[in-house]
Amino acid sequence: MKEYLYKLEMKTRDYECDIQGVVNNANYIHYLEATRHEWLVSTGISFRKWHEEGIETMVSEINIKYKASLHGQEEFISCLNLHRDGPRFIFDQDIYRKSDMRLCVSAQVSTICVIDGRVTRGDEVLPYLGKFLENA
Amino acid sequence: MKEYLYKLEMKTRDYECDIQGVVNNANYIHYLEATRHEWLVSTGISFRKWHEEGIETMVSEINIKYKASLHGQEEFISCLNLHRDGPRFIFDQDIYRKSDMRLCVSAQVSTICVIDGRVTRGDEVLPYLGKFLENA
Amino acid sequence: MKEYLYKLEMKTRDYECDIQGVVNNANYIHYLEATRHEWLVSTGISFRKWHEEGIETMVSEINIKYKASLHGQEEFISCLNLHRDGPRFIFDQDIYRKSDMRLCVSAQVSTICVIDGRVTRGDEVLPYLGKFLENA
Amino acid sequence: MKEYLYKLEMKTRDYECDIQGVVNNANYIHYLEATRHEWLVSTGISFRKWHEEGIETMVSEINIKYKASLHGQEEFISCLNLHRDGPRFIFDQDIYRKSDMRLCVSAQVSTICVIDGRVTRGDEVLPYLGKFLENA
DSSP states (O other): OOOEEEEEEEEEOGGGGTTTTSSSSHHHHHHHHHHHHHHHHHHOOHHHHHHHTTTEEEEEEEEEESSSOOOOOOOEEEEEEEEETEEEEEEEEEEEETTTTEEEEEEEEEEEHHHHHHEEEEEEEEEEEEEOOOOO | OOOOSSEEEEEEEHHHHHHSSSOHHHHHHHHHHHHHHHHHHHHOOHHHHHTTTTTEEEEEEEEEEOSSSOTOOEEEEEEEEEEEETEEEEEEEEEETTTTTTTEEEEEEEEEEEEEEEEESSSHHHHHHHOOOOTT | OOOOEEEEEEEGGGGOOOTTSOHHHHHHHHHHHHHHHHHHHHHTTTTTHHTTTTTEEEEEEEEEEEOOOTTTTTTEEEEEEEEETTTTTEEEEEETTTTTTTEEEEEEEEEEEETTTTTSSTTTTTHHHHHGOOOO | OOOOOOEEEOOGGGGGGTTTSSOOHHHHHHHHHHHHHHHHHHTTTHHHHHHHHEEEEEEEEEEEEEEEEOOOOEEEEEEEEEETTTEEEEEEEEEETTTTTOEEEEEEEEEEETTTTTEOOOOTTTTHHGOOOOOO
16 A cells, blocks of 8 residues: 555445445545545644635546445545645545455545635645645 | 325435335435425425525424335325424425335424524414415 | 443534535434444344345334434444334434534334335344343 | 437435535536436336346446536536447536536546456447447
8 A cells, every 4th residue: 555645444334335235436425525524624624614714625526436346334444645736636535445455446536726706726725735745 | 195285206316225226214314305395495485595594494303104115216206294283393295106106105304493593483484384284 | 321232433424414514314314224234243143144135124114303413524422222012123223422422313213024025023033133122 | 518318307406415505526426327327218228137137337437527516406407428438438428507508517437347247348238338329
């Protein structure tokens, strides 16, 4: 397993599985979001506080590769790194099945900052995020 | 089928089904909520407008009986009536499978009004809801 | 806090919250299900194994009282007891906010056994569940 | 609006919105899946029938761009085209807000065929999908 900025142990729930008996694709988007939010809190940054201050951070694009399936009540490790590409802060997120450390999902999640409905260059959140960037 | 104040045709989606191949129990709570909100809009009442005016309507209790299962991509009819019991406005909601009109779910959803964090006697919303009450 | 057969520490996720900023009602149904399934696994009983053996356990009725709201990324303790009422195995489930141990949700979830599409008297699962019954 | 193979009118539900008041990102993945499944049914192809015949079609990759937000109880039009790229059948899916036909989401969803746990060249489903391919 490569180096990550943050790792979170999670566990699937049966209701997240669909008729094929595996976690439905949309739920990985939920796992990825939960991981980013938990990471933010772990750094002392509050997504909701930004929201209250008028800074909306929005996901502008997700590229997600499904490599192996998770089943019900299965433990996994959700990992992330962060890099910047112009106005976009891009989370590189991987999900590993815990039992065999197999890579199940690999995603790049691009986020942008919006203030008063306009996309910014992202400098507002740089004081918070700068030290975590891989390419800082 | 008995008389209802409002009926909404809906259709299940495959992702709402779980490993047993039927719609997961929690999704019926979603269907019931969606039906109440659509009914509110159909009456000209906006749930979000109430929210903006400081009137929170909250569900205080749900009693739901699961009588038959819906499967993926199956059409159903979601019906509601409304009656009042003290401070509670109670939605009597039934869900019928469209193909054979079998009753799948029957629920009573109790809602209360909250202003500034305190439960009211419900009179704030009576001008809006009064004419729809079965026991008016 | 009263005595419980099983307690599970969980944490809400932001995506489970709705526009009112609190966990959407349907998600508590998910939490309750996840708790029952985790309890089953903790006892060595597998819900999926029963499914493979032709024993379907189905929720026939839920009565849920919403007493206080959970917000995003908030820890809670999900507790359950079990008693039998004729063919129904009834889970008494309570959810407490961890920070102040306030009771947020109290529910009774009735489950029945179905084999070949017919509701049984529940004796098939008694060897597994009998020792856990409050009124055994 | 460009030409599409299939268009489906849908409507958001309030419970799909999160604390920011807009539809949560994961729910668009649900909308896209529901659209593909409805399209399959409209063609006479059954996803579940394939499943019963041992042909699993799986999503291997999704690239989704979020361009504008949908709010609660908002109507939208979910459109798709299909092209093939080697073993992958790629759905080009766009979601437009109905009121102003603004493009809200644009996605490419790559699907592969799996039989007995092995990815195939996709020829099994070509008799069903071939006539719908843009680059046929």
